[in-house]
Amino acid sequence: MNLLNISGSPHVHSDESTKRIMWRVNMALIPALLVAIAYFGMSALIISVISVLSCVLFQWLIEKYIMKVPSTVGDGSAIVTGLLLAFNVPATVEMMWIVVIGALVAIGVGKMAFGGLGKNPFNPALVGRVFLLISFPVQMTTWPKVGGLFSHMGISATITPDQAVQLGVDATTGATPLGIIKEHGLDALPQAWDLFIGHLGGSFGEVSALAILLGAAYLLWKKIISWHIPVAFIGTAFVFSAILYFVDPIHVEVIDKVKQTMGTVGYIDPLTTILTGGIMLGACFMATDMVTSPMAKSGQIIFGVGCGLLTVIIRTWGAYPEGVSFAILLMNSVTPLINRWCKPKRFAC
Amino acid sequence: MTQQILIAVIVLGVIGAFFAVVLYFVAQKFKVVEDxxxxxxxxxxxxxxxxxxxxxxxxxxxxxxxxxxxxxxxxxxxxxxxxxxxxxxxxGCAVEQGEPQVAVVRCHPANCGENRRSNYDGLRSCAFAATVYTGENGCPFGCLGCGDCVAACQFDAIHMDAETGTPVVDEEKCTACGACAKACPRRVIELRNKGNKGRRVYVRCINKEKGAVAMKTCKNACIGCGKCAKVCPFEAITVTDNVAYIDFTKCKACRKCVTECPVHAITDVNFPAPAKKPEAPKPAEEPQPANN
Amino acid sequence: MKTFRMGGVHPEENKISNDAAIEVMPVPAQMVVLMNQHLGAPATPIVQKGDKVKVGQLIGEAQAFMCANVHSPVSGTVLKVEPCKDAFGLAKPAVYINVEGDEWMETIDRTPDIKRECTLEPKQIVDKLKEMGIVGLGGATFPAHIKYNIPEGKKAEYLIINAAECEPYLTSDYRVMMEHAEEVCIGVSILRKALGVPNAYIGIENNKPLAIAKMQETARQFEGIVVEPLKVKYPQGAEKQLINAVTGRKVPSGKLPIDVGCMVSNLGTAFAVYEAIQKNKPLIENILTVTGKKLPSQHNYIVRIGTTYNDIIKHSLGELPATTGKIISGGTMMGKAVVNLDAPTVKGNSSVLVMDEGEARRNPETACIRCGKCMHACPMGLEPYMFSVLVKNNRIEEAKEHNILDCIECGCCFFSCPANKPLTDEIRLGKNKVRAMMAAKK
The missing domain is CATH 1.10.15 (3-methyladenine DNA Glycosylase II; Chain A, domain 3)
Incomplete structure (x- = not known):
């Protein structure tokens, strides 16, 4: 007979594991990846593969040669980081090597420097992304025009080269909606439906709200994320921008009386706010990262509201057209504080 | 331009001087007089x-x-x-001379492997394991092998032997601070005098069960037969609760008890290897702690 | 459907021995009766080597306050009075009896008739519980006479009978309800009388519809017994959670159920109370489930207390399957793993659960990813991940401030942890350390 095993109770475990959670997140990112490939062509796929491979490689190297601990790449967390990092960069050719640097920073500085999975205060993919955004501002904000597979299939892209020329944008690169608004005003903007299904330029994983929501629905169903952070995040961004919009809706007026130049004044409408840029991806996949978000439901709502407010503030008054990454990183930094405030309600208290 | 520089220098200088004075008085006010x-x-x-x-x-x-x-x-x-x-x-006072000591693990490792009856699968903490069961070989007094002593040691002087599952003390590094002895929930570890040239003799068992019961759990368990106490010329050995104990202040390391013990529960360390003894007790072949 | 609100998990139910009727386990040739089968001090043996004893004869007397009488489960000669190792390998005082025949005490009513009338006064009932050595059979084995002796100035308003059987695998309470519903209801009425409460509530988890129907039908013949179906959620049968589910009241931290006017007893206890009060039969038998996913057959037995695990396994299975990995006394969530199969069973044992080696091993621990699942699963609203860190770093004072002592050790945190951290173990260790610290301060 075997030796009897001994342990304290309980003697059963739910089949939940870190590995399974991470692989399910990877599963949930597939729709967005497919959409990106459809819109941007093979370059999206190549960048994703390079990003994932370099994240896994860097984690393996650091664990083996620097930390000298058994490798944990099998848990799939490096793949999540790699995919999210890839989703946060534009699908251009330069990105194929730049993303490797991003992966090194994301894994090395964002995660392993703090001791590995579970100990990092900031979302590693966002650390990598922000590093790239600051180090390679031109490459990181030169978005390719939507086209890719779809243009070969005869479906016209939303922003035609004509429009682009009209807008004064380089004919081969499509500006993101937020960039367009900041520079050219409202009329140039694609319609909401196009935004929703993804007919617009942008960092490649951010383009289709539909694909992202599909993935998020899967995560909600599998109880890997709860609704609190995404709803609070998107809801706050919507409400805050709606208030701004009602105070002063975006319109074109003469901004320089002497030169008689026209420009946009006022604030963007709320629907465009939440459908553009990285809000969807950020709210569903990056703000909900277990390691860097609060644990209690009440804390998660505070976290989501903070992310939403900061995003709109940075977008409206900040120097960058996009504020999701910074908003999430800022809220990541106060997560320990939120965890301290927002305790679960104790039984009979 | 010169004026601006002058103003800056004066303003900063005044601020600096002001805080210097404040700091001086605060330091005076809250000074702690310490020997x-x-x-x-x-x-x-x-x-x-x-x-x-x-x-x-x-x-x-x-x-x-x-x-x-x-x-x-x-x-x-x-x-x-x-x-x-x-x-x-x-x-400026007198110094008390103390005999140098060393931590000693009083549990025989040679049997843990074969006599295992169960496999501990819970939290790696002796303090917790002691509340769940008696130990993998069923001895209610022996080492639990989860390494609370290793975690307690500040000097990296005690390590788990992966084969036997019991800790081994590195005599070179051990400072006899006693942290491991305190951490052990079973009090298996004891501080003993190091002895001349590190040579010492001790009972490597603290099982208080009756001989027959103890034998069932571990073939090197002290059965409390008292042969060692009889043979000891210095009255250093006492047998209480079915277990022998050698008083290290009285022991002269003559090693008579070592050969007398029928279960080889008494160990001598750091003695030169015996010249010839076909059925020599196992301890001599074991890795000596000092060499590890 | 009533339930507690906060936390909780839903482990696989595995009530595979549900349909196995209660069989009688034969008496083995030798019995070992431990003297501490209950919470508190061991009973003092009052027999000596060579004494003849009958079934139901008092052999261990409760002399300390927190103690319960122990009776002989068999008739025969006392072989010796000396320590015996219990299921976890710890030596406990015990009486060894060589079984000869099956001669019962004359006072015990062994007829199958059901006796409904109870003429005893509340005080007499409690005294008789003490005499018969009744303890709580829900697992804690708290002596019943102490529990039902309500302190001055406190008043019970609710009697709650725990028949939730929320632990996976266990079916002994279910079988008792199916086969002895009337006796159980009489037992409940007696306890109701002892407390002087108007209503008793029997809480049964909703995964036992037949038992609920049976108990509802039987309870109609009795005054003041209400059957409460409960949602299937672990730990529905934990004392504080059950009170919350049935009455909506909450027992505050550090208080007893009686402080909110509640008293909770297990269903098995109610059955034992019936036998003790109406039939004069002391607590000498357990209803035990012998179960396991990989076992060829599933059983429910009525076993004399003191039968060894080996005897039970031999009778029910012949021998253990070669792939046995773990044997548990109790359910998978709060039961204890058994090391010593030569040990006798004791009062409060409810099962011999044989786990296969595949399900027995814990998966290796990985890093905490701060998912908060342990926190959301905790029915007491605590933060298990925090205790894990505090205990590991010996920050015992802080652990106490975070109310580590409120933990009911239900195991939901470990169960739900994706990193496989032994959270429940760490919390138990922390609780021990906190208690040691508090004792040292006093």
């Missing part, structure tokens, strides 16, 4: 904050020394005699 001896003694101490002396740390030990102005009842085990001498010099 400089405390600092000096703390300097001499090893600074590992092992807690072996029973104080919260090295500084607390230094404070205690200064407070009572003698070394009575205070001993820094890791520092040993050299440190005691230095402190005595600083304090």
């Amino acid at each position: 400089p001896l405390i600092d000096e003694i703390a300097e001499v101490l090893p600074g590992a904050n092992c807690g072996g002396c029973g104080k919260a740390g090295c500084r607390a030990f230094a404070e205690a020394c200064v407070a009572q102005h003698s070394l009575e009842g205070l001993r820094c085990a890791p520092g040993g005699d050299p440190v005691a001498a230095k402190i005595a010099e600083l304090l």
